Amino acid sequence: MNDAVIEVRHLAKHFDRVQAVKDVSFSVAPGSICALLGGNGAGKTTTLSILLGLLLPSSGSVRILGEDMLAHRYQVLPRMNFASPYVDLPHRLSVEQNLGIYARLYGVRRLRERIRTLARDLDLEALLKRRYGTLSAGQKTRVSLAKAMLNHPDVLLLDEPTASLDPDTGDRVRGYLMDYQASSGATLLLASHNMLEVERMCDSVIMMHQGVIVDQGRPAALVQRYGHRDLEEVFLHVARDGQDTEIRSRAL
């Protein structure tokens, strides 16, 4: 029986002449944290956007929580959420107003209590009355994460979840996400450039290079397979030697 929470098969996406994602297939197990890794332009954000239904694929299929996302995404989206530093919220509204609007859109019950809890957990209490547009990049990242947690998602997609966070705040946010995963059983898929973060948080890693998957596995297994000291070195190896790695992985 196939019980993957995220099941991607032969996914491709091109923008005019740019082939952003080429025949990508992978699955993410329930209750796991999986990382999409790859250099700039590898196709991570495009893949996450297709999973969310924000972009239509050129070909291929995506099943999430057992549903075909192309045919039935509105049945699945209430159980998902997404955080990204690239998605902006209305600048003139306060943090509290922004979270309140999303909470109503998601049909969150006892929304004031939910916002208070998230503000406490993500250190946003002092910012609730501030206009979103006046926040620093790291503060916006935390608000985006709070928005993503409003509906207690079963599937959480995160594009660089700790971008712009200082080391202390980044560490606390990672701890928060891991605690959430452990207590809720949710499945997390994140794109990250932070290899220490990935080694600490993730059960599995999917390495992309120029739109294709060049390798995947558990972080420790990848480090061992490439004979490096850590995932950072594996990343550099794949980024600088991506084409060869792609050819080798296809030959396996």
Ligand SMILES: Nc1ncnc2c1ncn2[C@@H]1O[C@H](COP(=O)(O)OP(=O)(O)OP(=O)(O)O)[C@@H](O)[C@H]1O
């Ligand atoms: N709307 C678009 N129109 C044309 N090309 C696009 C568009 N969106 C993405 N691309 C191209 O598709 C490729 C993959 O981009 P994508 O944003 O998915 O990469 P990424 O792995 O998320 O990179 P980064 O780490 O820099 O965020 C890139 O070559 C990018 O220029």
